[in-house]
Amino acid sequence: MTPQGRARPVVTFRWDLDKTYLKTEFERFSKLVRLPFERAADKTHVPGVPELVRGLRRTALARGEEPRVLFLTATPPQMAAAIREKLANDGVEIDGIVFKDQLRLLVRGQLRQIRDHLGYKLDALFESRLAGEARGVELLFGDDWESDPLIYSIYAEWLAGRLAPAELGGLLARIGVPEDTREGLAERAGVALAESGARVERIYIHLERRTPLAGFRAYGPRLLPTFSPLQAAADLFARRRLDDSGLLEVAHAVAAGDGAGGRGLLNLLDDLVRRSALHPGWRARVALRLGRASVGRLERPSWRARVRALGRAPAPGCDDPPLLWESAVTVRDVGRASHRSTPGPGEDGASPAAAGDAEPHSED
Amino acid sequence: MARIAVDTLGGAAAPSAAVEAAARVSLEGIEVVLVGHVDRIQDELDATSYDPRRISVRHCATAGDEPVDGWRALLPRRDSSVAVAARLVAEGEASALVTAGPPAATVLAVARFFERLPGVGRLGLASVYPREIDDAGQDPFALIVDVGAALRCEVADLVAFARLGSVWSRLVSDSAAPRIGLLNSGADEDAGGDLLVATHRRLRALPELNFVGNLEGSELTGGRADVVVCEGLVGNVVIKLLESIEDVVAAVAQHGGSEGWRARLGIRPLAQQIARLREISERPGYAGAPILGARQICLQLHPRSRPLAFRNALKLAAKAVRDDVGGQMLAAVAGRTP
Incomplete structure (x- = not known):
């Protein structure tokens, strides 16, 4: 409560763990089997993300808000100690973390639920909201490995009151959520929220796999695909959710960790x-701050850059049009297919000989 | 780090071929500046994977091949994409230029904005073509300079082409001493008129060059010379003739195929060889060839280049910058062995 007796507005920052916060490698079997034995010191984070989590909490407090930092992961609780220790080592203060108890599901013979990522995450999101753990405005952070864009979008639409339980049931059936999970989710979705003003302000999807941006258009302007935490930080700075020092801490960490x-x-x-996700006026302001702090050995800003930073920089919009589910679900499937068919480095659609690729004059 | 300026408005597949290639090399660590229409570039980027840290865009809405009347046609348009890209290189914003725009516009832009190497009078537009090899390890492609930048040349121009072509061939072919041939009507030292006789004498007197003498037309597709030196008019005729072989082969095969079952049966055993010939002579896959005579690197691609050709050109340009080919060329024209 504030000194005047009014409750402080709550803002919830919800984070996915693997590939969003941590640089977890589970693509190769050899890496996957090592995961349960990793200690906190073995775990590495995406450069700039701990700084972003800390900066968001600090800024929210400075704005007189009550921040909630929640993590949601499909990692089993057997790894909880190492993860909690890692977050503590990074100076990240959390208000809750949900693990997926895969051992319990195995013992109960719920094998489909072990594989079902989407139903599990949605259920956890609904549950935390109905239990009052998550409150107020939410900012969601995920990645392009699993179905975070779709999960977060379904959740955002439900929170906006635009997704009826019957519609949700049909949607979940279409995307392959097991029937018993579906029923539970539809039941939860039917519970009216006591809290008013609940909404998802922004969804940030970290492009760890460099998924083409076109695939995210179906999720609307609320979702911002980002190649680096600095992009999320710049957008949050423009929304006044991140202060100057938070922005600079993220930028320094990205410059040091990514070698950018x-x-x-x-x-x-x-x-x-270029993607119309940041107004040029805000770009100028962010660039000015990075230049003044010599982040990444940037030169001191010229007088022209200083003048540019004084220009108009309107507050970012909060467009939240209803989603077209047909496109969103189709895009999710297309995205998965494109990952399977995208050639890796060194591979090409055409044969090397046909393209002259193997020849010295066709340097490759 | 090398930063390559790419003219995205040049070529038949603009801007998709250039942008797709740039996106791909950005993931491999090469930095690019895309010059072209910013919205169209971003639309193309949206459809593919890329690393935005290594991609910047310079807006420009005018392609180098848009028609210009009168005397202005002789000057590079300052607002054309190739001119903007060339200026970026000249001003140090980028280290090399890659374009599939019209070669004439590229030559004009290079002549106008790049720093000319000391003592070099005319620029040389190079090209590569497939040929037979005499020994293992020899590059299956030969370099020919000039193919149209300077229709008529002087002795000093041809000698400069030989020196610069040798440096470029060393870079691309990993050959320590590329063989230089002077395209002529006969093998004798006295063949071909005053210009070619004088050039022959000058080249023979240069110990830093591996000059193999005159090269007749019949020897072009052999392995005797790695770098063929000629005037632009001759080179242009040669390269277009070589390009047309591909079409002739295709036409012969097609004609044979339509001549009844006997002809089809006769052609069938040759089908693989014909396909291979088309593969190696198909220019849209080549990495392009340099415009020689300037301190900075410019690679000219075939106008029908595909993304793979752009990608190869970007990698080649990055390698040329990394190996300081500009510095090597400066040393070469000064008569020093780089």
Whole structure:
């Protein structure tokens, strides 16, 4: 409660763990089997993310809000100690973390539920909201490995009161959620929220797999695919959810961890501008701050850059049009197919000989 | 780090071929500046995977091949994509230029904006073509300079082409001493008129060059020379003739195929060889060839280049910058062995 006796507004920051916060490698079997034995010190985070989590909490407090930092992961609770220790080592204060008890599901013979990522995550999101753990405005952070864009979008639509239980049931059936999970979810979705003003403000999807951006259009402007935590930080800075020092901490960490020089950092901002996700005025303001702090050995800002940063920078929009589920579900399937068919580095659609690829004059 | 300026408006498949290739090399660590229409570039990027840290975009809405009347046609348009890209290189914003735009516009832009190597009078537009090899390890492609930048040349121009072509061939073919041939009507030292006789004498007197003498037309597709030196007019005729072989082979095969079952049966055993010939002579897959005579690197691609050709060109340009080919060329024209 505030000194005046009014409850502080709550803002919930919800984070996925693997591939969003942690650089978990589970693509190869050899890496996967090592995961349960990893200690906190063995775990590495995505550069800039711990700084972003800390900065968001600090800024929310400074704005007189009550921050809630919640983690949601499909990692089994047997790894909880190492994960909690890692977060503590990073200076990240959390208000809750949900693990997926796969051992219990195995013992109960619920094999389909072990594989079902989507139903599990949605259930956990609904549960935490109905239990009052998550409150107020939410900002969701995920990645492009599993179905975070779709899960978060379904959740956001439900929170916005635009997804009736019957519609949700049909949607979940279509995307392959097991029947008993479906029923539970539809039941939860039917419970009226006591809290008013609950909504998802923004969904940030970290493009760990470099999934083409076109696939995310179906999720609407609420979802922002980001190549780096700096892009999320710039958007949050423009929304006044992240303060100056938070922005700079993220930028320093990205520059140090990714090896992105000053030009690389500015390219990340320009990428957002080209995608109409960041107003040029905000780009100028962010660039000015990075330049002043010499992040990534950026030169001191010129007078022209300083003048540019004084220009108009309107508050980012909060467009939240209803989603077209047909497109969103189709895109999810297309995205998965494209990952299977996308050639890896060194591979090509055409044969090397046909393209002259193997020849010295066709340097490759 | 090398940063390559790419003219995305040049070529038949603009801008998709250039942007797709740039997106791909950005994931492999090469930094690019895409010059072209920003919205169209972003639309193309949206459809593919890329690393935005290594991609920047310079907006430009005018392609280098848009028609210009009168005397202005002789000057590079300052607002055309190739001119904007060339200026980026000249001003140090980028290290090399890759384009599939019209070669004439590229040559004009290079002549206007790049720093000319000392003592070099005319620029040389190079090209590569497939040929037979004499020994293992020899590059199956030969370099020919000039193919149209300078229709008529002087002795000094041809000598410069030989020096610069040798440096480029060393880079691309990993050959320590590329063999230089002077395209002529006969093998004798005295063949071909005053220009070619004088050039022959000058080249023979240069110990840093591996000059193998005159090269007749019949020897072009053999392995005797790795770098063929000629005037632009001759080179242009040669390269277009070589390009047309591909079409002739295809036409012969097609004609044979329509001549009844006996002809089809006769062609069948040759089908693989014909396909292979088409593969190696198909220019849209080549990495392009340089415009020689400037301190900075410019790679000119075939106008029908596919994304793979752009990708190869971007990698080749990055390698040329990394190996300081510009510095090597400077040393070469100064008569020093780089």
